[in-house]
Amino acid sequence: MAETTYAREQLLERRQKLTSVLTHTRANPHLAALLDQVDAALERVEMGSFGICEYCHDSIESDRLACDPLIRFCIDHLSREERSALEQDLVLAATMQSGMLPPREQRFGDWEIAHHYQPMGPVSGDYCDVITCPAGELFLLVGDASGKGVAASLLMTQLHAMFRSLIHCDISLKELMERANRILCEGNSGRSFATLVVARVSPAGLLEVANAGHCTPLIAGKSATTRIETASLPLGMFTGVEYEVERHQLDAGDTLVLYTDGVTETHNGEDDDYGCQRVEEVLRRCFNHNPRSLVDACVADLAAFRGHSTAMDDVTLMAVRRC
Numbered sequence: 415m416a417e418t419t420y421a422r423e424q425l426l427e428r429r430q431k432l433t434s435v436l437t438h439t440r441a442n443p444h445l446a447a448l449l450d451q452v453d454a455a456l457e458r459v460e461m462g463s464f465g466i467c468e469y470c471h472d473s474i475e476s477d478r479l480a481c482d483p484l485i486r487f488c489i490d491h492l493s494r495e496e497r498s499a500l501e502q503d504l505v506l507a508a509t510m511q512s513g514m515l516p517p518r519e520q521r522f523g524d525w526e527i528a529h530h531y532q533p534m535g536p537v538s539g540d541y542c543d544v545i546t547c548p549a550g551e552l553f554l555l556v557g558d559a560s561g562k563g564v565a566a567s568l569l570m571t572q573l574h575a576m577f578r579s580l581i582h583c584d585i586s587l588k589e590l591m592e593r594a595n596r597i598l599c600e601g602n603s604g605r606s607f608a609t610l611v612v613a614r615v616s617p618a619g620l621l622e623v624a625n626a627g628h629c630t631p632l633i634a635g636k637s638a639t640t641r642i643e644t645a646s647l648p649l650g651m652f653t654g655v656e657y658e659v660e661r662h663q664l665d666a667g668d669t670l671v672l673y674t675d676g677v678t679e680t681h682n683g684e685d686d687d688y689g690c691q692r693v694e695e696v697l698r699r700c701f702n703h704n705p706r707s708l709v710d711a712c713v714a715d716l717a718a719f720r721g722h723s724t725a726m727d728d729v730t731l732m733a734v735r736r737c
């Protein structure tokens with residue numbers, strides 16, 4: 415019901431813009447046709463058939479409808495032209511998204527960093543970034559936007575831009591999380607949210623971690639693997655959430671590992687989840703590997719566990735080691 419009200423408002427706003435352009439310009443057949451489409455969509459809202467595929471009568475995907483309230487067919491029943499346009503858009507979106515990723519491996523001061531980023535479809539809702547600061551600090555961010563497909567990838571893009579601006583504001587990690595949460599809450603009226611871990615490391619090895627409802631970060635060390643258990647609510651759910659920051663000292667050889675639930679919730683043929691413990695087992699075996707080799711070992715173990723089962727989610731893994 416709320417979605418239909420939102421669609422009606424969107425359509426009425428577009429209608430008003432179109433009519434005002436049409437009254438101030440010469441006859442434009444393209445705009446006139448668009449106005450007809452808007453009126454037809456408003457009629458569907460009134461008749462209760464808005465958001466229903468005209469071919470199969472199933473619901474049209476809500477993320478597509480939110481982007482374009484004029485669409486009349488579900489993704490399985492697009493015309494050839496619509497399908498081709500959508501495919502071109504997805505290729506462009508995927509190219510833009512891969513351009514936002516950090517290098518697969520990099521070194522910054524005493525830190526070596528590597529990641530693995532595997533979208534399930536053309537675009538991913540996973541968020542993965544490494545941000546370096548002039549003072550020698552390093553921010554590592556891994557998150558997961560709610561939903562799937564294009565809508566999730568748009569939120570991922572928003573996270574990318576927001577954190578790249580906020581991190582340079584010279585505020586504490588706690589304030590960074592709380593500000594990011596407020597921005598997301600104000601911007602999306604509770605429609606979407608993101609789980610996320612932000613880790614900050616100093617040149618002297620001090621690690622600070624804030625976790626907004628995301629998978630437990632792990633530290634792989636010589637003698638043990640440590641779970642960083644503190645967690646709060648995802649970003650974008652409630653405005654006034656406070657975020658705790660946990661601190662650890664990383665020594666030479668210690669590796670921080672961040673990942674998304676595409677790792678832990680991977681299924682095998684028998685309906686078992688991969689789980690956090692299997693990640694920890696790989697870390698115990700490979701704690702002395704460099705980040706690239708550690709991430710690759712995790713990915714290989716995950717692939718062996720999954721076997722021939724289909725991947726159901728985006729997968730992201732990041733490892734950061736103090737040399």
Ligand SMILES: [Zn+2]
Nearest residue numbers: 467470488491
């Ligand atoms: Zn359909």
